Amino acid sequence: MIAKGSKSFAAASRLFDRTTRERVWLLYAWCRACDDIADEQDLGGELGTTPGAAADERLAQIRRLTDLAMAGMPTGNPSFDALGVVASECGLTRAMAEDVIDGFALDAADWTPRGEADLLRYCFHVAGAVGVMMAVVMGVAPDDTDTLDRACDLGLAFQLGNIARDVAEDDRGGRCYLPAEWLAEADIPPGEQLRPCYRAALAGVAQRLAALAADYEASARVGAARLGYRQRWAILSAAGIYGAIARKVALGGPRVWDNRVHTSRNEKIAHVLRAGLRALVRPAPAPHPRWSRTSLKALVSAEAADRHQA
DSSP: OHHHHOHHHHHHHTTSOHHHHHHHHHHHHHHHHHHHHHHTOSSSOSOOOOOTHHHHHHHHHHHHHHHHHHTTOOOSOHHHHHHHHHHHHHTOOHHHHHHHHHHHHHHHTTOOOOSHHHHHHHHIIIIIHHHHHHHHHTTOOTTOHHHHHHHHHHHHHHHHHHHHHTHHHHHHTTOOOSOHHHHHHTTOOTTOTTSGGGHHHHHHHHHHHHHHHHHHHHHHHHHHTTSOHHHHHHHHHHHHHHHHHHHHHHHSGGGGGGSOOOOOHHHHHHHHHHHHHHTTSOOOOOOOOSSOHHHHHHHHHHHHHHHHHO
């Protein structure tokens, strides 16, 4: 699944020791399966378009199978069984899994971000929360708040780059993850971001996403320095490969969405080699960006409390 679903992460994951690598693959299998169920995909690719109640049914299926897996029961789906195995071995919790599933719930509700905080809240659920689970799989203690925050930051960086790259693909699936406030500031009308007359302005929005991703990547490198060497090497390789995608989009100009941006095999090898050297050097200090895991979870809790009162 990982070889077909994410060539970038598959390349980086081979740098882990065997036990960590296999646990990471088990967790990836669950993430990939949830994503495919939610978006009617097959190992990624074009988004499905079935609306309404069908999306809610798919979300209910994800929750039901995840509940069974976390309870240590067979699910009938190998990818969810994989979650049960890695959760029991590493201490992953239902709350961690629910943070990820909440991102699929946002998509099922046809949610779109209003501002930067909304954007990063979504990125937390669909990628940052996965980073937290991956960090625990690598042995980070559940009470090591700062390191888990920085693991989340790497997921946020990855997702921001994905959003910048996938503007056209998301548009074909009826979705837009670009904040409405950013589009308004760029004088791009809602739903028209890919029209030729707005492409130059859209390129500016992509550059803004890439700059934000770079801030989160810098923060994540500080956390990666606390891992063992092979884990550090794998994480820095993934950071370099995904970061390169965001930078390519930022430099690609108005026509960058005509073809899907990717890194070549040779580029991946170069990032892996470079990461091996970087893993030997202490990274420069970097503060947490404004919206870290702790602040985003506080935002989510506050919004939940407001809805309950309403």
